[in-house]
Amino acid sequence: MRPALRLLPLPLCIAFSLQARAADDMPLNWGLCPVQDVVKPFAEAQAVPEGLKIDNTQEATDIEGDALSGTEDNPVFNGNVTLRRGNQFMGADELTYDKQQEHYTAEGSIRYQGAGLRMTAARAEGDQAKDVHTIHDLDYQLLSQRGNGGADSVTLSGNIGSLRGATYSTCPPESRHWELRARRIDVDTEDGMAVAHGATLRVGKVPVIYLPWFMFPTDERRRTGLLFPSISNSSRNGFDWRQPIYLNLAPNYDVTLSPRLMTERGVQLGAQFRYLVEGGTGTVEGTYMPNDKLRDRDRSLFHYGAFQNLGANWQARANLNWISDTRYYEDFNNSLDGLSQFTAHSEVGVYGRGYGWDAGFSADHWQLADFTLTENILPYNRMPRAYVHWERSLGLRFVGGVDAEAVRFQHSVYDAGSRLDVKPWISLPLEGDSWFLRPIAAFRHTSYQLDGGLADSIARSRAVVAEEALGRFWTTDTVPTSVWQPLLQRKPISSTPVLSLDAGVYFDRDTRVKGKDYLQTIEPRLYYLRVPYTNQDDMPLFDTQPLTFGWGQLFRDNRYSGADRQADANQLTLAVSTRMIRQSDGRERFSASLGQIRYFDESRVRIPGEPITEKGRSAWVADANYAPTDRWTFGASYQWDPKANKTDLASVRARYLLPDDGVFNLGYRYRRQVLEQADISFLYPISPSWSVVGRYYYSMFDNKALETLAGFQWDSCCVAVRLVGRRYVHNRAGDLSNAIMFEIELKGLGSAGQDTRRALRRAILGYNRDDLYLVPPQTATGQPTPPDIDTVTDTSP
Template sequence: MHIRYFLALSLLPQLVLAEETTSAPDASIQCLVEPPVPRMANLDPDASELALQEIHIVSDRSEAQMGKQAKFNGNVSFSQGGRHIAADEVILDQESERLNANGNLVFQDQLFTITADSLVAQMRDNSAILTGAQYWLHGQQIHGDAENLEITPDNNLHLTKTNFTTCPPGDSSWLLEAETIKINSKEEWGELWNAKLKIGGIPVLYIPYMTIPVSDKRKSGFLFPTFSTSTTNGVEVATPYYWNIAPEYDLTFTPHYMSARGLFLKTDFRYLAGDSQQGQINVEYLGKDKMLSNNADRYLYHWQHKGAINENWRVLANFTQVSDNNYFNDMNSDIHSATDNQLSRVGEISYFEKNWDFSARVQDIKVLGEDEIPYQVMPQLNFNYRAPSLWSGLDFDLMSEITNFKHQENEFSTATRLHIEPSISLPIQGPAGSFTSEIKLLQTYYWQDHRGNPQNDELDDRVSRTLPQVRIHGKVNFERFTDYFNENYRQTLEPQFQYLYVSYEDQSNIGIYDTAQLQEDYYGLFRERHFSGLDRIADANQMTLGLTTRLFDQHNVEKFKFSLGQIFYFQDSRVGIKESAMSTQTFTQENTSNSVLAAELSTQLYQDWYMSGAIQYDTKQSENKKSEVTIDFRPGANKLLQLSYRYVPDLLNTNTNESVDIYQAGMRGAWPVSNNLYLVGNWYYDLNESRNIETYAGFQYESCCWAIRLSYHYRIKTNYEDDFNPLVDDRELFETGIYLNFVIKGLGGSGPLGVTGMLDDGLFNYRKPLYLKN
């Protein structure tokens, strides 16, 4: 049972690492807080220095003594440079260069708008003091009151006996009162002394000193702490410190104390390398975990880098290492979640030209919770060349790679593989359809060293494999206009076929280094390969037939799609993957006259009802090999009701190394109770084990200046066998938690994640079966 509550007041702005476009289907609710006075027009920013120093005064009445004092009354408008003052009365003392204004007073410049009872300004140094002030920061939701407000010569604000909020005027959901606030207009940060945070008019927190952002600029300092409690970790307190090292570097260091485990230290270092490269380094460490019987140290280190060196060169690096298999199940890591069980270690450099590209890559993958260790790619060199319309409409392509496979354990064989794959194709495309003929030559060389495993005598030291391949693919597009249920539609009928021939060669003398069997969904029926990787290339003499039909409405929106296909074998394939010392995985090629019958459906049933489904059916054995179906009701934004069912037979359980059948039914929903309050819930049930495997229920209330989320979780917990932790059998099978999140916007918090975040806050992420417009 977990109970979490924390006040999300993070002041850490985002370090912009790359320009990217993202979509926000349910962005946080925002307020438009504007001063209750019209914005005044600024002078031309390109005006000369002399023009910016000129004073412009307009009023209904005026009286003046030359060189002494001038008094203006009635709708007075005073402008100098980018500053403007509107008042009932303005007195300008030319001898002391002082300006007094009062009566319906409004002061405005490029950064803020202020209303006040009176104003005293010194013209000589451009400073001013306003009493009884109300202020609004332009471009921000921040506004507040001040007994006295001083504008310094360098255009900073000093406020005394003041407050501020991001809530609309008259809304006292939260208010921060302070004895003094200083806002630096250049640094765009504010400093507060002797501040009190009030929620609903009730003081809840005293802060002797703090800094706040008034823009997206970054600044070093402590971030707001987080607090939580749980039966697993005990009382938790985290106090992050943010260090703005330079415009292109920053670091966040977080001491995270867990009373049940110890002190968990997290460091996140981010950097920009020029205009087009970015990266981050993460280090996490927990010394002597008190929850483990051996009090072992837990740690993680992670490095990620990507970007472009120039217009041709690209680089990529990703490396993660953890102390044990259950690290992500036990620790609240910033890198991966508990459902991630693979750690990728990749380094790659690539060069791109118009018709060719080259890359060099090293790769190592650590699979958590499995005894089998994948091979390392050390390294892999790829060269690809493309020559479209080389001669008489013929396209020429060349794909080649040379890969060196190594293994961490000496008893496994190692190998170097060279693969060259030239192809010539003749594509013919038009509105009525397409027809493509293709010839390939698959030439592969292996140099294998199995001296570390002398019992593996079936592997040859050198192997040369030559396989010709012929592929013919055709598709025809038929259309007609029809009507269903008194609605006009355009219906398509898209039959397609593919003939594939790959010659046979005995490949049992080749080890398994990066090859696995591929799924046979509808689109997989038209693949050229039965296996991923190149260690096994299945022989083929087969015809694939497929048919797709669609319905488009009068606005050309797809309302219905159904696909059906199957492979017919003229000759049984004789190439498979057998169990050996090279791999614990077993794949065999069945002798059958046809593949599974694969079908997929996606449709808008009626108005706001949608359905999607897929099935793989063995017509020879009359067995369902895989099926899933979802039904959605989506009547509007953030409104969802979904029913789902999934069946997957013979799924390998890595913990027991036994096959299990998966029967799962699920429900999920999201519904707004009002404009600010909505509910989200998930429920998944294992029909095979007759048990609930996940329940999630939560509600979120969000206004423009604060938000709260309360959620309940009950879900199966991922646990791996791990010699690192002798108490693995004592781990709980299920995990229960209650979480409370409270966010005050305007103090660096951006609000909860919205409906999409709540739907994804579980083991099973939400995916729409169709993206159809109403």
Template sequence: MQKNYYTLLSLSILSALYSSSSLANIDDLRQRCLAGVPQISGEVVQGDPNDQPVYIEADKANVVNPSRAVYNGEVDFKQGNRHLQADEVEVTQSGDGDNTQRYAYVRGGFDYKDDLIKINGDNAKVHLNSKDTDITNGNYQLVGRQGRGTAETSEIREGYRLFKNATFTSCLPDDNAWQIDASEMKQYVQEEYAEMWHARFKVAGVPVFYTPYLQLPLGDRRRSGLLIPSAGSSSRDGYWYAQPIYWNIAPNYDATFTPKYMSDRGWQMNGEFRYLNALGEGKLAAEYLGKDRYNEYTGSDEDRKRHLFYWAHNAKLWDNWRLNVDYTKVSDKRYFSDFDSDYGSSTDGYATQYARLSYYQPNWNFAVSIKKFQVFDDVDIGPYRALPQIDFNYYKNGLANGWADFKLFAQAVHFDNDSSSMPTAWRYHVEPSINVPFSNRYGSLNIETKLYATHYQQKAGTGEDANTQGSVNRVLPQVKVDLQTVLASKETLFKGYMQTIEPHVQYLYRPYKDQSNIGSKQHSSYLGLGYDSALLQQDYYSLFRDRRYSGLDRIASANQFTLGGTTRFYDKNSEERFNLSLGQIIYLNNSRIDDTTENSTTGRSSSWALESNWKLNDKWNWKGSYQYDTRLDATSLMNSTLEYNPERNNLVQLNYRYASKEYINQNLTSSVNRYNQDIQQVGAVVAWEVADNWAVVGRYYHDVALNKPVEQYAGVQYNSCCWAVGVGVRRYLVNENAKRQYSGEKDTLYDHGIGVTFELRGLGGNDHRSGIVRMLDKGMLPYIKSPEL
């Protein structure tokens, strides 16, 4: 729960002072910045510094009497972490016993350094009993972090430093990009912040802002105040400005309020509350716009209140209980299309509303959950909700003298729908399985038997399914035999590489059972897929799944072999450089769930599925996947990514993705919004730290089928040791028009905007990020790093 702090009065100078956790990679800019910061040498001496012995060296020492001594010529004073060098030091002593007072007077210039601060000045008075120090005409610089300044007079005390007629900046010496002048400045050592009175903010020596009071961070501790603001313009929002306000409620509670003004929409109020206590950790968030003034809604009779509520919670209750909540609800289906939010995306297509309470033991567990979805598609009837759902799992290995493993899954769930025309049901399911594993150095063989036993108690709706069967029983046995082996050879086509060949063969049998009497079988929105089933997408690894459909309402028959294999190449350092996986299902009989051809496989085999990763060298990586539909004799799905990543965050990535309209439509749960053309997109991402101070990001995605760009983005950021500014320009296809474009209409709507960020660096830590990661994360299609082999 780490956040830095700023006062409200710093808003006028756009003091974007928030710094996140630093990157693991230490770049040249950071090294250069930290090189200009004094560091303590050796180990920090622990304990009370006043209890440490004092060492004094000087060219000449004149002890006038027991109460006065004068040291001259390269005086070197050390005590613990304190180190003082001066031309002349006079030490006096007065009083007796416990009332003894000792002072040191430093004249003719000095240099002082400890583990927190380095100071040089004209004269100093040091109370040797308490080490309170008064300095005239001092120059100070923080140790181990950026921060320096001057002061006409300085009072150094145990818990604070008080400077009169002082300056402060996080810039390095000889860099006067910005500076704050104050009549009085008080720096709190332990709390790591500074208060300033009659503060004047200067840019390149020119005053640009005055405030009677200002507070700035000097470390990583959380405090209430302003976070980094953001501003920009958009063709739909107009000019906008968002200012996060951070409230450090307690060490385990904090909140962030973000008023956002959009000239074409109005004020949007956003808030986030984070907590960590005995009941768990979580986050509550809300976004609210009282009346959307966007011109598309002007004059509309609709309630244009736009809002979002989000709750995420994870808890470990006592020793064995867990509670998980993931709840998102928005006011309307277009919310994530109209607003950028940290709590959802228009590409998701739905918002999840989910809660689960679970209990765990070594051999068994159970859970009670509720689940609901808010879909953003234009459908007349939404998906079913599971309220409640009870799951039970039991595991027991090593049965039959260690030969077999037993597993039992049981579930009871109630399905309901917002539409009274749809049937509702209780589903009771028991799924025992026994697996007999065999393995040796050559491979493994697993023989598994499983039984699906399901009972439905259904209640007909008022619609077309008024004759829904009330009670349905379904019992399906299953047998699966899975064989895998690994063959390795150093005799390959490529010298110096070792190759493995990993054949994978699986046989799966499950008899046919007509399941059209389960759930809605007539409503056009559901394709007869029951209450919670959907056709699963296919890739190489999914070929070896037990079932074609998610959920339990549709368990298709199976009499099939899955043939596949993977080959891998390893270099002399045993690092995997290339892999290729290829597989296909051979159907001995069609896989069916009812008597219709729409829900049955056709042909004797599935699509060929191929996946590959190739690490060409330490800088180049390629990955790709391909599916060939044997029924249509055509490509159904293809993805390819080539990435060049020479160092740190510098990269160039080229992407290509293709999905045939037949593949898309067969994987849709709903029959509405059918796509009438292929999706074919090419894209490129470039991110580069041009120099220590400059970083650029460019992104372009183009739809080949439409011959229109999907998204365009260009961002540039300038970074120095003590300030940074970034500008991003973006143009992207508005998601609400996606259905229109893929239905064949040529009209498309774009949103275009510009955003500006500015921050002062070095105040809340030594973070010198280039800004590339933040710019890459922006967008409809964010950058995804190629996986390492």
């Protein structure tokens, strides 16, 4: 006997028919929603061990009851009737089955559990011959995720289901903050699609959205359709509405269209195409805005990012970017990051890595993205660039390797050239449990092939310097040919040995502070660097700049980036670090570092405008971090120049983690003649439901607030509301813009309004606690991470 078996598709109808999900990289907060059973567990249902998968179609059906009556053709089960098939259970007070008509009726306390669903109903009936089944007055609860509701009736015919008077919500029945209701929902479980008739979304008791008809997916398969819109308002854009439209073109590629209306600026069209192939993936996206009222011109952007595995050790990657004008990032950016982005960088190449080696062959291009600058400031394009790093054990504890790079430099303003840089090295690393000694001997050879114009320019510059020493103050335009022509070199070469010795010792001891066990360390370190002087005045400056002085610079063999200059040196770094590590969990409670370079000779290699590195001492570099409790963290960095008797850099930071995911941040940053800023941000919970957020980011150097943010959040079991006001610098002229961001989130369904959590996460470090343990990745070129451009976003399901 197989009565009621066609009830099995019901969980698919209910569990997915009323759900729509919005992708979010922050998990939903269900802290105010203790797990409760809207439909109580059934004692008769057998629990299935977690992770165990059962194919119910291969299982037999068992029917039991306290009493069996009727006839052989019309059996009647009474009292605690149960039907079991695999991990599915159904119970009833009475079940009647007509074998001849293949019709069944189940009445009284209908109970069902299986496939992530628990359900109760008043009555169920069906026709096995016609494969038609109906359940009346049912309540359900999803087990694998939040969600519950009910329906007046459900009718199933094969793979087609129809729910009448259906409801769905993630709120408990006694606190129905929101609920989705539909007069009728027709579901096709085979196609994975459903059609809702007369659907209404209620917030509290107020209907806010009514849709007479709409189609939506019922499973995890991607479907073409509308995604949640983004809505905001600002003084720059006016009312801002973006409506993503998702097109599922094939299993391995899709398109998201993003038309956008800004009442103060016009209409923007955006599109994103994604593809997935074996061993690789890629994204093509762009925007086009005809006649932006803000600039009275057409605006557009293009981006292509992809990678493709070429084997076990090689991969092709591309990151191509293009913008229509130099103000694009500034005008379409919704954070301060866009103001620091002065270029659009593109790179494509093939890269490999294996045991003891890595290599690459690439090309890159720079586009100006700052209207206040000219193309003179753009870095040289490297078209192409090839590099290799190789190292191996040579036996007898020796380790050797080579770093090599060949580049062709191009520029839209300056003449170009080619460079070959090769640096073989050998080392004899010695170390024990508490010490290390790493001597390294290297030889750096750099050669060029310069175009005529660039060689002439370098020769003229050298001539000017030489003649100024004799009291003849010529410029590069007036210096006689007879003076600069003998200095002309189109193939300059530089060869320099580089010797270094890095040594350190670890001292540690067990100690006890306030009843807790700690491991205390003291780690002195010496680093000696010797590089003889080599005249490099006839060498160009393609990609070389002085590195920012800091802790890492104390232990480098060159104070320049790039290969156009190898600094001469005769110097010794003295440094010491100490740490206090809690024994119980390994957490570092305190750390401090102090270091300085002693220069035994004046450095003669430098680039134009760089101050001379004289004999004596560098700035002191100090850094300290202290966590007196698990909630408080303090940090400070400091650089003091003893020659100028001035502070070069100062940074102070403090963080307090409040209960209930609250956080308070305080920061101060100072760099001599560059910046002086204070930054305060917080997320303060007033109650379990209410919290306030804010940020005040002020520049003492410019005497203005760079960003002011204030707002509140209300969070309930299944609804969250965020209202935030912002006043921020939106262009390089320092003009301020105002914006109001409002978002209402129906947990488990989606959100409407602007993505305020994304803006708050960017402004308040620790708004998402996981961010406190992440280190932002650096790009291969050393450029800042690209800004969060407010254009096309990944909104696919």
